[in-house]
Amino acid sequence: GAVVSQHPSRVICKSGTSVKIECRSLDFQATTMFWYRQFPKQSLMLMATSNEGSKATYEQGVEKDKFLINHASLTLSTLTVTSAHPEDSSFYICSARTSYVHEQFFGPGTRLTVL
């Protein structure tokens, strides 16, 4: 089946620093990638949708200048959390989809802890 990877799986950083998370589709071309955030014991909340070669579309309440998304190729999207603060600590999950099917394939998630 389709495989999506994320790197790193876990990151701890100091407040004020920026963190980049990579999402890769390993065996298919992802025309669309999605970024979700999940707080403990809560559901997944969609942050943004990115299509290869175009600007990401952010959900209401998500700061686009804080969460920078780049989808430069059909197999890679990156999420950069800029000037991270403790309240940004969360589980970040990406998913990828081709243009041919509804199904989204999810990555394993990245645990971000901001001290």
Place this chain on the structure above:
Amino acid sequence: GESVGLHLPTLSVQEGDNSIINCAYSNSASDYFIWYKQESGKGPQFIIDIRSNMDKRQGQRVTVLLNKTVKHLSLQIAATQPGDSAVYFCAELPGNTGKLIFGQGTTLQVKP
């Protein structure tokens, strides 16, 4: 706003029993529904899906039922095993947005 909700936050079942996890959705434009399983510290794992033109779909040990009249979705797991312990999310896909809307999640605990 529109949302997908779950009736039971936690479900505890005995190993070998059948489990039923319920979900209510509110967007009548949704035409595709999916159940995901999420183990601690991992991403969601696809279990089974169903399209709005169906009312039942069976997989291996799992069955999804869709009742569009009352906007209700359920996941049935037969002969529940300890490895089934996880959080289960339903998700709906409105045809006009292409974005999944996740429900709140139900924790399934399987007692040996």
